Amino acid sequence: MRTYVDSVIAAVEDKNPGETEFLQAVREVYPCLAAVVDARPEYRRAKILERMAEPERVIIFRVPWVDDAGEVHINRGFRVQMNSAIGPYKGGLRFHPTVYLGLLKFLAFEQVFKNALTTLPIGGAKGGSDFDPKHRSAGEVRRFCQSFMTELYRHIGQFTDVPAGDIGVGAREIGCLFGQYKRITNQFSGVLTGKGLEWGGSAIRPEATGYGAVYFAQEMLATRRDSLEGKTCLVSGSGNVAQFTVEKLIEVGARPVTLSDSGGFIHDPDGIDREKLDWVMELKNVRRGRIRQYAEQFRGSRFVPAAPGDSNPLWSIPADCAFPSATQNEINGKDAANLISSGVAVVTEGANMPTTPEGAELFIASGILYGPGKAANAGGVAVSCLEMAQDSEHLQWSREQVDERLRSIMSSIHSKVSAVAAEYGQPGNYVLGANIAGFLRVATAMLAEDVL
Numbered sequence: 432m433r434t435y436v437d438s439v440i441a442a443v444e445d446k447n448p449g450e451t452e453f454l455q456a457v458r459e460v461y462p463c464l465a466a467v468v469d470a471r472p473e474y475r476r477a478k479i480l481e482r483m484a485e486p487e488r489v490i491i492f493r494v495p496w497v498d499d500a501g502e503v504h505i506n507r508g509f510r511v512q513m514n515s516a517i518g519p520y521k522g523g524l525r526f527h528p529t530v531y532l533g534l535l536k537f538l539a540f541e542q543v544f545k546n547a548l549t550t551l552p553i554g555g556a557k558g559g560s561d562f563d564p565k566h567r568s569a570g571e572v573r574r575f576c577q578s579f580m581t582e583l584y585r586h587i588g589q590f591t592d593v594p595a596g597d598i599g600v601g602a603r604e605i606g607c608l609f610g611q612y613k614r615i616t617n618q619f620s621g622v623l624t625g626k627g628l629e630w631g632g633s634a635i636r637p638e639a640t641g642y643g644a645v646y647f648a649q650e651m652l653a654t655r656r657d658s659l660e661g662k663t664c665l666v667s668g669s670g671n672v673a674q675f676t677v678e679k680l681i682e683v684g685a686r687p688v689t690l691s692d693s694g695g696f697i698h699d700p701d702g703i704d705r706e707k708l709d710w711v712m713e714l715k716n717v718r719r720g721r722i723r724q725y726a727e728q729f730r731g732s733r734f735v736p737a738a739p740g741d742s743n744p745l746w747s748i749p750a751d752c753a754f755p756s757a758t759q760n761e762i763n764g765k766d767a768a769n770l771i772s773s774g775v776a777v778v779t780e781g782a783n784m785p786t787t788p789e790g791a792e793l794f795i796a797s798g799i800l801y802g803p804g805k806a807a808n809a810g811g812v813a814v815s816c817l818e819m820a821q822d823s824e825h826l827q828w829s830r831e832q833v834d835e836r837l838r839s840i841m842s843s844i845h846s847k848v849s850a851v852a853a854e855y856g857q858p859g860n861y862v863l864g865a866n867i868a869g870f871l872r873v874a875t876a877m878l879a880e881d882v883l
Contacts, residue, residue, distance in 0.1 A: 435475060452536075455788065463866040467867055483873065486536065487514060487515060488510075506562040510558035510583060510594075515554035516873050518552035519553060521555065521815065522539055522555055524595070524596060525538070527561070537759070545806070549840055550847075553812070558594060559600070562575055563599070587622055588620075589620045593621065595623065595624040596625040606627060609626060619631070633814055633821055640675070640781060642679045642837060648777055649683070659752065663750040666680070666756055667745060669691060690722055696744075697734050699732035710729075711725060742763065743762075749774055755786065756782050756785075760787050762785055776800060780802060781808050798859070806864075806865040848861050848868055
């Protein structure tokens with residue numbers, strides 16, 4: 432049966448040349464499913480694997496906009512609607528120069544499994560543009576978002592596709608996008624999540640991915656009767672996920688010591704406390720500065736500039752836990768080996784696929800607690816779905832209510848993933864458990880609906 436899975440992967444490779452990240456994601460997931468397909472031949476007959484690797488719909492469109500100097504620019508916009516078997520499409524919008532179709536197909540493919548693991552009724556999608564909001568004025572961002580939504584609005588809806596934010600799409604961008612959708616449709620509906628708390632958003636939504644990653648790490652450690660208290664933690668990135676991962680780590684008594692951006696990373700051996708984190712949030716969210724400024728502000732910390740090489744020195748710092756929270760493929764095989772040799776016993780992915788296949792194999796083989804992104808960072812989309820529920824009810828739940836639901840969802844994800852891994856003969860292999868558990872939920876719905 433593994434030959435069948437290999438043949439499906441080969442067919443996907445032939446059909447999607449050059450889409451590196453998407454092909455990497457398929458190669459990571461599908462081998463885990465060989466035993467499942469072997470036990471359930473109806474999945475093979477219905478071509479479930481083949482169908483799950485093919486988006487239900489891809490929308491590509493031009494986005495013309497005018498800068499402050501009056502010059503016209505043309506960017507490319509995308510929405511990859513991957514799978515709607517268990518609910519309306521759900522997934523973020525990413526504005527970054529690296530955005531292209533293959534990257535978004537990878538993110539949408541991962542989103543299908545992640546959303547299924549939440550147990551909530553949401554399918555998977557992803558979208559965005561190669562527009563770079565950095566160093567653009569508020570007016571330029573607004574005009575771009577309005578142009579982007581002028582095309583996208585016809586493809587989304589409260590019961591069709593509900594986008595959220597991602598890299599480059601924060602509260603400012605969501606506000607502009609939502610305002611244009613409302614203006615065009617004359618509807619105030621829950622068509623976007625990540626909205627401001629004052630106008631339809633949910634408490635805990637900005638914090639959810641980072642908080643959820645920490646909750647998942649706690650669940651993994653609890654299986655070994657351990658906790659995060661007193662643990663030294665490496666965190667990469669300095670955006671939304673990294674910031675709130677650090678915030679929750681501080682709250683539970685851990686000691687986060689690193690943050691990073693594209694320019695390099697800072698290491699603060701004394702630990703990033705609440706005061707320092709508040710300064711970082713102001714730096715990154717308001718002043719839109721660079722993380723190197725942290726080392727200029729706080730004595731005892733150091734800044735290490737990014738440099739070409741076969742490993743990132745951030746992952747060589749002795750620590751107990753690592754929370755990669757920046758972007759895909761930031762931990763390669765050598766980085767993984769360095770983390771293991773430096774004493775890291777827990778790796779919890781806040782970003783999407785931040786570990787290369789070589790790195791993931793090392794983590795699994797070493798027996799450390801390794802939480803893959805599709806399970807560990809599902810808190811963000813989980814609270815997005817809770818925001819959808821609040822929008823439908825025209826109610827707003829308290830911060831405590833949402834946080835309690837988030838904790839419960841992350842605990843349920845851990846329990847399900849752990850149980851499935853044990854059922855298939857690899858207890859503690861959260862990668863295998865997450866891939867199989869997510870697949871089973873989507874595949875069951877696809878067979879039940881019986882729509883090709």
